[in-house]
Structures are given as structure tokens and as C-alpha cells.
Amino acid sequence: MTSGTVLARRIPWTLVVFVAAMVIPFLGSRYDTFLATQIAISALFAVSLNLLLGTTGLVSFGHVAYFGIGSYVCGILMKTYAVPFALALPAAAFGSALSSLVFGYFCVRLTRIYFAMLTLAFSQIIWAICFKWNEVTGGDQGLSDVPYPNLDWMSSIPFFGDFGIGDQFYVMTLALVMLSLAAMHRIIASPFGRMLTTIRENPERAASIGLDVRRYELAAFVAAGFFAGIAGALFGIFNRGVFPDFVYWPKSAEVMIMTILGGIEHFWGPVVGAATLVILNQEVTSYTEYWPFVLGAILLVLLFAFPGGIVGGLTAGFAWLRRKRRGPAGA
Amino acid sequence: MLEVRGLSKSFGGFRAVSGVDLAVAEGEIAAVIGPNGAGKSTLFNLITGHLQPTAGRVLVDGRDITGVAPHKICGMGLGRSFQRTNIFPKLTVLENVQAAFLVHRGQGPNFWSRSEKLFLGESEALLASIGLGDQARFTAGTLSYGNQKQLELGIALASDPKILLLDEPTAGMSASETHETIALIERIAHERRLTLLFTEHDMAVVFSIAQKISVLHQGRVIAHGDPSSVRADPEVRRVYLGDHSTGAPS
Numbered sequence: 001m002t003s004g005t006v007l008a009r010r011i012p013w014t015l016v017v018f019v020a021a022m023v024i025p026f027l028g029s030r031y032d033t034f035l036a037t038q039i040a041i042s043a044l045f046a047v048s049l050n051l052l053l054g055t056t057g058l059v060s061f062g063h064v065a066y067f068g069i070g071s072y073v074c075g076i077l078m079k080t081y082a083v084p085f086a087l088a089l090p091a092a093a094f095g096s097a098l099s100s101l102v103f104g105y106f107c108v109r110l111t112r113i114y115f116a117m118l119t120l121a122f123s124q125i126i127w128a129i130c131f132k133w134n135e136v137t138g139g140d141q142g143l144s145d146v147p148y149p150n151l152d153w154m155s156s157i158p159f160f161g162d163f164g165i166g167d168q169f170y171v172m173t174l175a176l177v178m179l180s181l182a183a184m185h186r187i188i189a190s191p192f193g194r195m196l197t198t199i200r201e202n203p204e205r206a207a208s209i210g211l212d213v214r215r216y217e218l219a220a221f222v223a224a225g226f227f228a229g230i231a232g233a234l235f236g237i238f239n240r241g242v243f244p245d246f247v248y249w250p251k252s253a254e255v256m257i258m259t260i261l262g263g264i265e266h267f268w269g270p271v272v273g274a275a276t277l278v279i280l281n282q283e284v285t286s287y288t289e290y291w292p293f294v295l296g297a298i299l300l301v302l303l304f305a306f307p308g309g310i311v312g313g314l315t316a317g318f319a320w321l322r323r324k325r326r327g328p329a330g331a
Numbered sequence: 332m333l334e335v336r337g338l339s340k341s342f343g344g345f346r347a348v349s350g351v352d353l354a355v356a357e358g359e360i361a362a363v364i365g366p367n368g369a370g371k372s373t374l375f376n377l378i379t380g381h382l383q384p385t386a387g388r389v390l391v392d393g394r395d396i397t398g399v400a401p402h403k404i405c406g407m408g409l410g411r412s413f414q415r416t417n418i419f420p421k422l423t424v425l426e427n428v429q430a431a432f433l434v435h436r437g438q439g440p441n442f443w444s445r446s447e448k449l450f451l452g453e454s455e456a457l458l459a460s461i462g463l464g465d466q467a468r469f470t471a472g473t474l475s476y477g478n479q480k481q482l483e484l485g486i487a488l489a490s491d492p493k494i495l496l497l498d499e500p501t502a503g504m505s506a507s508e509t510h511e512t513i514a515l516i517e518r519i520a521h522e523r524r525l526t527l528l529f530t531e532h533d534m535a536v537v538f539s540i541a542q543k544i545s546v547l548h549q550g551r552v553i554a555h556g557d558p559s560s561v562r563a564d565p566e567v568r569r570v571y572l573g574d575h576s577t578g579a580p581s
Binding site: 186187189190191192193194195197198201202204205206207208209210211212213216219 | 400406420421435441
């Protein structure tokens with residue numbers, strides 16, 4: 001291990017990113033704050049997927065189900081029943097966790113492509129329910145005008161006095177996202193997280209050191225669902241409404257693209273991927289209507305040139321530079 | 332200590348293992364030998380729960396463990412290594428062994444402490460005892476083949492097994508690696524008072540350390556006993572004479 005990586009490990013990155021992202025509302029552009037909110041929520045969703053993809057080695061094509069359930073639970077509670085956000089958010093997170101426990105129970109009984117297809121099948125069932133259950137979900141019209149949580153207390157905090165509701169919501173979102181990321185970071189570094197990586201590396205061997213592989217996979221699935229539920233709840237409010245599109249399979253593909261684009265082997269990879277994709281989407285669609293074409297081209301280059309994603313490519317680049325710099329002395 | 336009674340396994344119509352009886356006493360070093368395809372690996376997979384037997388029973392300390400899932404069998408004091416190398420390639424050597432300690436000491440469900448420092452001393456000590464002390468921080472997948480097999484042994488030992496099953500521990504090794512590995516296994520088995528059951532194709536290895544040998548041929552035990560009686564057995568000689576020269580016990 002080099003001194004560079006030791007230093008990089010000591011830095012509390014979650015805090016650094018939080019402080020850096022806190023600057024955005026002070027820059028005064030409502031559009032930037034809007035974009036930053038979307039990035040923060042997408043980042044949380046992508047990191048939660050990576051708990052399965054990068055950490056446990058499980059490919060889920062249906063992660064959007066738990067994002068969607070979070071959106072709908074929070075949206076329905078806040079709009080239809082006027083439940084405060086402080087209760088609606090945990091309800092959304094636990095609702096998502098509970099449904100991922102039920103669906104995951106069946107999914108982890110299958111492996112590889114069969115696992116992936118079953119996750120997709122369950123997510124389509126959830127979509128069909130959201131799409132058709134008019135009385136509760138609003139059917140294809142969805143639920144519009146989900147209210148913002150009451151964040152007036154924030155204006156009594158020094159420096160936050162001038163914040164509009166968009167800024168206030170961003171600050172709260174950022175805090176919740178960073179807390180969730182810190183929790184997931186901690187989970188990955190824990191003994192439980194180590195168990196998940198052994199499953200990713202070699203499930204057969206993991207079983208023969210005494211690990212109940214299915215049970216651990218299910219636990220990872222539930223944790224990922226929990227955090228996806230938080231992301232979904234925030235997204236419904238951010239979007240001022242909850243719609244069946246939130247549960248439709250292209251959103252599963254989108255979050256998977258974010259995760260792979262950023263790099264699945266690094267904790268911050270999906271965050272970088274989410275930021276890149278959201279910003280690119282905004283920039284490119286303002287120049288051309290062929291955004292899917294540009295996205296496809298980017299992905300092609302990425303998968304062949306940087307299979308480790310943006311963060312994987314960068315770390316490999318830095319390692320190469322360090323070796324090169326040290327090369328003459330070391331040789 | 333370990334007892335196998337009438338164990339059978341059929342794949343479709345093919346009887347890979349049929350009516351095998353085997354008993355290994357506590358602290359004994361026993362070997363299962365036999366030509367390729369004799370059913371040695373299948374027998375191991377039946378004992379460790381990776382395959383379900385069609386008939387027969389497996390007993391550890393008189394306790395029936397037939398058909399128990401592999402992850403539970405590990406907790407009953409039965410450790411194993413695999414014929415093809417079976418490690419966690421992208422983790423470091425240390426993390427490989429540490430993972431096994433974490434599971435064995437019930438830390439697996441702990442999702443809040445940092446895993447890095449847990450059982451660090453024990454993991455390092457174990458690695459040192461199997462001769463991998465200097466390579467603890469290397470990525471496991473980059474080790475030489477022989478070292479990876481050693482690491483596999485280390486992973487199995489971290490669960491503190493009473494019985495250790497080694498499937499071809501020297502497969503694919505050079506002569507010197509084989510020699511070192513066998514010396515290592517013998518020393519570890521002695522130090523930890525392990526009951527050892529292994530399969531092996533190298534007859535020199537088998538006859539140098541095994542106290543009991545069972546010869547498997549076409550899924551059946553055709554001879555059983557101490558090395559000298561097995562060596563003299565006419566049936567064994569007949570089976571092995573048809574085999575290539577290195578396989579013949581001499």
C-alpha cells in the first residue's frame with residue numbers, strides 16, 4: 001500500500017463532499033441548486049444499487065421498484081393523508097425495505113441472470129400496480145402536487161435566512177443523502193460488508209467458510225432497498241409529484257448506467273457517475289435532441305477504454321503517474 | 332471421528348460413488364486414492380454437503396450430518412480445501428483469512444464496527460504459521476499457484492476445524508512445491524491435532540504421510556488399510572498397473 005492511498009483513506013470524504021456541496025445554494029443560481037438536488041438524489045439511488053452490484057456482485061435489473069415504492073409511500077402519505085415528512089420518510093424507507101425483503105426472499109433463491117430477470121419481473125409487477133390502482137396511486141396520471149415538507153425552521157439558522165424553499169429542500173436532501181452515504185460506507189467497511197465482498201468474489205468458498213450466502217444476499221438486498229426508498233421519497237417531493245414512470249424499467253437501466261459509468265469498484269464511483277450523467281443530460285439536451293445517441297457513444301467508449309468507470313480510470317491513471325514519477329529512482 | 336456409511340451418489344444413470352464405507356479416527360491422517368474419475372471429489376462433496384447423497388450417511392462424532400448445507404457443516408468443525416483453487420482473489424491475503432475468522436467468531440452479521448482491525452493479530456499469526464506472513468498485504472489473486480493453495484489451507488484453518496478435508500492439496504504443483512506443502516500439512520496437522528482426510532494423485536506423497544489409505548475405483552472402495560497392506564494388495568496393483576507409471580505404487 002502506498003502512502004498516497006493511506007492519506008486518501010484518512011480523509012473523511014463524506015464530510016468533504018458535504019461541505020463542498022453546501023456552497024451551491026450560496027452561489028445564488030436556482031437552476032444550479034435544482035441540478036444539485038437531482039444529483040444528490042440520483043447519487044443516493046446509485047450508491048444503493050452498488051451495494052448489490054459492486055459490493056455483493058448481484059445484478060439487479062429491478063432496483064427501481066424500491067425507489068418507486070419509496071416515492072409512492074411518501075407521496076401518498078404526504079398528499080392524501082397530510083402526514084408530516086418526518087414520519088412519511090421513515091415509512092417510505094421501511095416500506096421499501098419490507099417489500100425488498102418479500103421480493104428478495106424469492107430472488108436470492110436464483111443466481112446470475114435468473115436472479116436479474118426475477119428482480120425485473122417484480123419491478124414490472126410494482127409498476128403495473130402503480131399504473132392501474134387508480135384510487136390510491138392515481139393510475140397513469142400519478143399524484144401531482146406532493147407538498148414540500150415544512151422547512152421554515154431552517155430560516156432561523158444563521159446564513160440560511162434568505163433561502164427559498166428550493167434551497168431549503170436542497171439542504172435537507174443533502175444532509176439526508178450524506179447521512180445515508182455515511183451509513184452505507186460504514187456498512188461496507190464492517191464485518192458484514194466483508195462477508196458481502198466474499199460472496200461477490202466466490203460464493204462457493206464463502207459458503208464453505210460457514211456463510212449462509214442466501215441470507216446475506218437477502219440482507220444486502222433489503223439494505224439496498226431501504227436506501228433506494230429514501231432516494232425515491234426525496235425524488236417524489238423534488239419532482240412535485242409521483243408518477244408511474246418512476247417505477248418503470250428504464251429507470252432501473254438509468255441508475256445502472258450511472259453506477260457503471262462512475263465505477264462499481266469504488267464507493268464514490270456511482271456518485272461521480274450520477275453527477276456526470278445528470279449534468280451531461282442537461283447540457284447535451286440543450287444542444288441536440290439525440291441525447292440517447294450521445295449516451296450510447298459515451299458508454300461504448302467507456303466500456304472498452306475504462307471498464308472500471310470514471311473513478312476506476314482515474315485511480316488507474318494516478319497509480320500509473322506515481323509509478324512513472326518514482327520509476328527512475330525505483331529502477 | 333468421521334464416519335461414512337454406504338454413501339452413494341448417482342448422476343442420471345451413472346453411479347459416481349456407490350456404497351462407500353470409510354472411518355477416520357481422531358488425529359488420524361487418512362487418504363483416499365484412486366485413478367481419475369474414481370469418485371474422489373464426488374465423495375468429498377458428499378461429505379461436506381456440496382452434493383446430496385442418493386443413499387448413505389455421514390457422521391461426525393456420531394452426529395448425523397448427511398445432507399446438511401455446506402455453511403452449517405463448517406460450524407461443526409469440518410473444514411475443507413478444494414481441488415481447483417478456491418480463494419477470494421480480489422481481497423488481500425490477510426483479508427481472505429480474516430473473513431474466515433469473522434464468520435467463525437460470529438461477527439458476520441455485525442454491520443457497524445470496522446472490520447479492518449478485527450482478528451488482525453490472529454490472522455497474521457495464522458498466515459505466518461503457513462508461511463505467507465510476508466505476503467499478507469498482497470492481492471490474493473496475484474500469488475503463485477502454490478501460495479494460493481497454501482492460502483486455501485489458511486482459510487480452512489481459520490474456522491478452527493477438528494477435521495480437515497483436503498482435495499488434491501498438491502494438484503498442479505512442482506516437485507519442490509509439493510514437498511513443501513506436504514511438510515506444511517503434516518506439521519499443521521500435528522500441531523493442531525487435526526483429523527485429516529485427503530485425496531491425492533501423487534503416490535509418493537500418499538505413502539509418506541498417510542496412516543490409513545482407502546483405494547477408490549469406479550466409485551467403490553476396493554481396498555482399505557495401512558500403507559503397506561494397500562501397497563501389497565493385488566487388486567490395487569491390477570487397477571494401477573493399467574494406469575500411467577507415476578501412478579503405480581512401488
